[in-house]
Amino acid sequence: MEMHSELSMTFDQSNTTPLHTASEQGHTEVVNYLLEKNSCMANIARSNLKTALHSCARQGHLEVVKALSQKVPGIVSRADKKGQTALHMAVKGQNVEVVNALIEADNGLIDMVDKKDNTALHIAARKGRTENVRALLNHKGTINKEVINKYGETAIDTAEKFNRSEIAIILQQQGVPKAKSIKNTRPPLTPTTRELKQTVSDIKHGVHDQLEHAIRTQKRVKGIGKRINKMHLEGLNNAINSTTVVAVLIATVTFAAIFQLPGQYVDDPKNVPNGFSLGEGNIASNPEFIVFLIFDSLALFISLAVVVVQTSIVVVEKRAKKQVMAVINKLMWLACVFVSVAFLALSFIVVGNEKWLAVGVTVIGSVTLASTLGTMCYWIITHRIEANNLRSRRMSGSVSISPLSDSENEDFKKLYAI
Secondary structure (H helix, E strand, O other): OOHHHHHOOOOOOOOHHHHHHHHHOOOHHHHHHHHHHOOOOOOOOOOOOOHHHHHHHHHHHHHHHHHHHHOOOOHHHOOOOOOHHHHHOOOOOOOOOHHHHHHOOOHHHHHHHOOOOEEEEEEEHHOOOOOHHHHHOOOOEEEEEOOOOOOOOOHHHHHHHHHHHHHHHHHHHOOOHHHHHHHHOOOOHHHHHHHHHHHHHHHHHHHHHHHHHHHHHHHHHHHHHHHHHHHHHHHHHHHHHHHHHHHHHHHHHHHHOOOOOOOOOOOOOOOOOOOOOOOOOOOOOOHHHHHHOOOOOHHHHHHHHHHHHHHHHOOOOOHHHHHHHHHHHHHHHHHHHHHHHHHHHHHHHHHHOHHHHHHHHHHHHHHHHHHHHHHHHHHHHHHHHHHHHHHHHHHHHHOOOOOOHHHHHHHHOOOOOO
């Protein structure tokens, strides 16, 4: 977890997170650790909209219930797809301390109903949880004892329906009326009241659904951003490695070229021509050779400089790596141009009197190199203009806010020159 904190936000097909599992199993230390790392994780519900608090409340894990309700107070009133809160789940179990803890966290939970209009008292009566019924009736606040569910039953009606005689007696002693007596003493709910109640319930569940959808979308976008960033770094590293290989190759070629001159050298000590020295190239006095020597040397030392930089500097941050790569690329362009000039200069010596051959080679080489470098420059300028325009639009607020950074948005491009 210390090295890969994003593991805490993983989930399976039912949207179950590690916090759900730890809460359901009653692992209090793990729950506290996960909440310290990211308390917002508790707001993530399963596909059935049950939160981690629902899970631990149903299993009767008191310490986990306290940890979740204290660190994420708003979670206690969250409802699942059935409209049931954590208190509905707790009264199904047999740990009355969990029931009391949830009531203390929010005593309004007692009168909250699910989609079938069952309160926690209805659920406890149906399940036959005597101690939980007593806890609900004896808490410090008030409880609405006249709630009628969609089956037309109060809590005592439900107890009698499921043959919970002991609970029915307790409810009767506590003054819980039957539905028949309530219907005879108060007017029925108007359609407007029922519609309003249903609308409020729909809005509540709609907000929960939107929250879960937003969280899942944010996680997916972050995952996409990480994958794009990884692909971009791999491409950048490949370009750097390729540049190192090319620099070594150019250095090798330019170093060997000076010792492989056409016309050879003065190597006979007994037969040294006037104006020459032993070991001097026979073409050393030609102007073309001087041009060759200068540009060949420039290409050699530029390539060696690139090799030294590439083998000495370790760049970790992506933006800095792009800047270093941009400078090295320009140096390699320059080395390639110098090698080309050296080659063309030497070609005028090799062809002898057939100067038209050297001119033809010069034209071909110049057109090829100029078109290649021109295209590269066009791509660089286009990429920078697009990046500047995007940055300007973001600063002016004319585009929508994206979870990805500017650099990550640039990485969506499959190809660009630096």
